[in-house]
Amino acid sequence: MAGYEIDPCEKCEEVMQPFLDRVLSDAELREAEEHLAGCAYCAKRYRFEQSLRQFVRKCCEEEMPPELKEKLAALRTPL
């Protein structure tokens, strides 16, 4: 049956998103961590994905225009 087993790197790739989102079950997490500890190929790609997420967030940090802030404050109910 060995030929029907899923390639461990393929499996690791499948769980990368839920792993990084921290939603894997304890058993799945352990399995992924064990594989990552011994697989530089997957570990590298996980680290890349993590940096990519941070980079996407950084790129989307756009300051709110100060005029808008004033407009919003003006919407407050007068006392």
Place this chain on the structure above:
Amino acid sequence: MSGTEEEAAARRAAAEARSRVRFEEEALELSDQVYRVARRLVSSREEAEDLVQETYARAFRSWRSFTPGTNLRAWLLRILTNLNIDRGRRKQRTPDEQPLEESDYFLYNRLEQASRDGNAHEEHVVERLSQDDIVGALSIVPHDFRDVVVLVDIGDFTYQDAAQILDIPIGTVMSRLHRGRRILKRELADRTTGGT
């Protein structure tokens, strides 16, 4: 009304005014975060500004329907995404239904291939992408998928919050997030290493 009834009514009115002031202050403190999400949900800065203004106008009008102690940021974003959808977006059907062949390692593999340097440090591989690449690629992701990616990856909302904000099941959040991120990465790969 007798004197004491009048006093009681005045006290109630004062207490309500205090709650409203507190609500408005807390909502305004979140405006930077609300704007950041809005800016990526729509294509222009003007649209984002309008949307945020409309959101706050509506939030201040219907502040009584907010339950104190619950997530105010998610409540504001729910108003915002509803307004955004009301603006006629629903008419647009998400065209992206064809299967995505690319896997999750796809972007890294493409960048590594393009650099011909298998030993490049992952963090440096990310540096090959520019801010324009990221912002441009995100704007290409179809709305339904982009909403979820923006809420979770930029707005830092949980799957559960995103499900409530968009009024969709959590399973749909997960599948759209997964697909949205893949579309984003495919787009980034095309921008940085040329089309397939």
